[in-house]
Amino acid sequence: MELSAKDFQSPEEVRWCPGCGDYSVLKQFTEVLASTGADPNRTVVVSGIGCSSRLPYYVDTYGIHSLHGRAPAVATGIKLANPNLDVWIITGDGDALSIGGNHLIHALRRNLNVPILLFNNEIYGLTKGQYSPTSRAGQVTKSTPRGSVDQPLNPLTLALGAGATWVGRSMDRNPAHLRAQLAASQAHQGSALLEIYQNCNVFHDGAFEAWTEKSSQAAHAIFLEPGRPISWGGAEPTHALAWNGGRPEVRVLGADFGLADAWVHDPADRIKAFALAELEGVLRPFGVLYSADRPIFSLPSGTRSLNDVLHSGRTWTVE
């Protein structure tokens, strides 16, 4: 029997603030579970702590809402005990990049076969408005009334540096794009880090408007397509990237530079993936930046019989 998105909604009352971007992510997530034919009996959603980490309670599969930052470690234990389970990690910018930074990088370097959905809202929401590791320099929050002095962390370059085999970005306000990336992250064999721009309308409203609003999106958001020129500007692209001497260069499309001259996106190229991830200004890439094959993390259990183990080493017999 085919399941619908509704079948993946748990009876739990959803308790995010009205207008929160998490509602959209939850909706797309259950849609993707349904459309990809996920088996609720074998699906496990693992989270840490934070607004995003409440998500497992709202999905009618197996789920565990664990400790702040520790979801990758919990998921590692689940996959080792039963590699046949489809495990998802749900985390946020504070959970994954601050208190749980260590677990995240080790899950990525091991290539744990799990999609990691990182809801980035550049703020601590559940604790009511302190700055997060992705908050921008100068951002005024409850804990930084004179503006944050910290350099923000880039989740995508961090993931690439840690050895992630799949790195992507999407946004709460573009359901179709988000569904496609969720499905791609799940289809990937290995660790897939998907950063999701998610609006916190209470503590950091509009943080991502430049890339999510119809009026400004065309000028700022680059939607990557494998094998296609990297371009943006609307249905008829106005700009494209050139790969010039090992660095990206913004070019205006016209007579002297056409789409045929543009940099063609190749998700297997790690150097270029770094270059895309480092676009931290008004231009930002969305879609799959990087995807590569590497053996997934697995540890076989032992095979020696107990009797053999007990008698290992030197023994002697008393008659």
Added chain:
Amino acid sequence: MERSVVVLLAGDSGDGIQLLGGQMVRAAAQSGRDVRTLSDFPAEIRAPQGTVSGVSGFQFRMASEAIHDPGSQADCLVAFNAAAFTKYADRLKPGGLLIAAQEGFDARSLALAKLPATADPLAEARQRFRVLDVPVKDLTLRARSASPAGQRDKLRSRNMLVLGILVWMYGMPADAVEVELEHLFRGDDANVAVFRAGLHFGETLEVQDYLVSVDSQEVPRGTYRTVNGSQAMALGLAAAAHQLGRPLLYSSYPITPASEILHELAKLQPEHVTVLQAEDEIAAVTSALGASFAGGLGVTASSGPGLSLKAEGLGLAVMTELPLVLIDVQRGGPSTGLPTKTEQSDLAQALHGRHGEAPLPVLAARTAADAFDTVLLAAKMAVECMTPVIVLSDAYVAGSAQPWRIPSVDELPTITPPRGEASDAPYGRDEQGVRPWVAPGTPGGAHRIGGLEGEAGSGRISYEAANHQSMVRARAAKVDAAVRLYGPLEVVQRCPNADTLVLAWGSTYGAVRGDVERRVAEGQKLDYVHLRHLHPLHPDLKAAAEGYRRIVVIEMNEGQLAHHLQGCWARPVESVCKTTGQPFTEDELASLWN
């Protein structure tokens, strides 16, 4: 004929002291003597050579009867250098035998040991002890003269020369030792040649004064091996995985002295067991818990600071009511403290060191052999009661070796998981208060658990006042009900009309037992109970304790069990304790209380 002999081996940590000791223990055990050991390592891997801080010690006691501790004062001290002698001279009985490696007492060695150039420690030693000074270096080089190896390599066999001398002195079966050495060194007979040179040195010396024979004892039939506490823990976990018949994830982060369990399990590769070296202590406990959520048994281990780091994970294990075994191999603390020395000072943290109302069973292993049974009981309790369990070991139990009769698989206790059908409410309870274990993969069983308080039965998030109160009490009652898995209260020593109860726990067992037996022989009216179950206490203990005028609690901390019992029982107890990083000895206890 001596009934019991204590030998203390001491030298640089690179001298092969532990290997030498291990061979002596095996030879003694194999020839039917009972043996107990005590290791004393420096914390540094290679502390400066020849210095007192770099001295590594290994003490063993062998006896013609059952013994329970490695003894205190040594009958024989083997000193590979002046620093070793300086460090341990006071541990040798007056009139005892000092075997000294001559070359370790030259001018350079004296300087390294910070002795004045004019000192003559061996001459001074002759005033107090019998001294056998042996040209260990020369004899070793001569025995290996045919070998093309360099002098430095050849001298690595010095410990084998001493092994030969000791085997001769104590009348042990040289043939069996040779077989072991051939096995150990896989056909490299250079070490065997040096061992034989040691034997011949003993024989040709013909100083019969040195000959000491220790009788063999009657031991039960069976197959034996030597185990230390770490090995026994690893074997116990292998047995637990077998008895459970499900995956067991052993996840830990390297820390002294717990790491040896990690090494053992990684080497043994028992069926159902997966070994993960986690990225940190927190990942170790949380990945173990993940394995338990997935229907396996998560096990983690640590020492000192690692226990503190795992405290948050234990809270989640209590809240989610998943099985988990945490082994704490205690060491001197707080902080890095004395990482290679022993202490029982994590008891208070094991009992109480969590946020919120978070009771869980706490067990302690008394000896290496007991570590096998204790960890197996911990796994059984964790699974059958759906709770995290802490097992307390310590550096002394972990490193002490003893002969151990290998149990047959069919005499091991069963481990029966609770029900786990899709129809079971995730937080419904059986008559023992245990919730079901519905693992992911069970068709129709989808449910969510987590750190938020759950509603009784469904487990759905609940902030209801009455529900929280009842869940707090239900979790505690479930732990209290774990006593159904305890055997009868064991009284180690019982006297008619005893008015004093001696209580101890963990690795103090051997010394306290010896102390109590001596006192009883002298006419004191004592009973002695050694606690394996620190929480919940044995259900018969309180009533039993009420019959005594005095209760004396002996432990290697500043009175943590004593304080706990006073709180539980609202009556005074006497505390006998120390925190020196060294285990109690029987002689020491004799002077510590009356």
